[in-house]
Amino acid sequence: MRKQLARSRSDRKLAGVLGGLSRFVGIDATILRVIFIILLIPTGFFPLAIVYGLLGFVLPNEEEAIK
Known part of the structure; x- marks a missing residue:
C-alpha cells in the first residue's frame, strides 16, 4: 500500500496540512507543529507561511485523495 x-x-488546526504531513512522515502532529512554530x-x-498556504490549496483532503 502506497x-x-x-x-x-480529523487532525487539523487550520487547514490540516501539518496533520496530513505528520501522518505521511509517521511522527506525532504536535511535534511537527512545535517544530513549525519554532522555524517560523x-x-x-x-x-x-507561504509554503503552508500553498500546500493548503494544492494538497487534496483525505476523502479526495486516490487510495
Missing part, C-alpha cells in the same frame, strides 16, 4: 500526502480531516521565527515568518 502512502499519499493529503490534508487531514528564524525564517522571518513569511517563507513558511
Whole structure:
C-alpha cells in the first residue's frame, strides 16, 4: 500500500496540512507543529507561511485523495 500526502480531516488546526504531513512522515502532529512554530521565527515568518498556504490549496483532503 502506497502512502499519499493529503490534508487531514480529523487532525487539523487550520487547514490540516501539518496533520496530513505528520501522518505521511509517521511522527506525532504536535511535534511537527512545535517544530513549525519554532522555524517560523528564524525564517522571518513569511517563507513558511507561504509554503503552508500553498500546500493548503494544492494538497487534496483525505476523502479526495486516490487510495
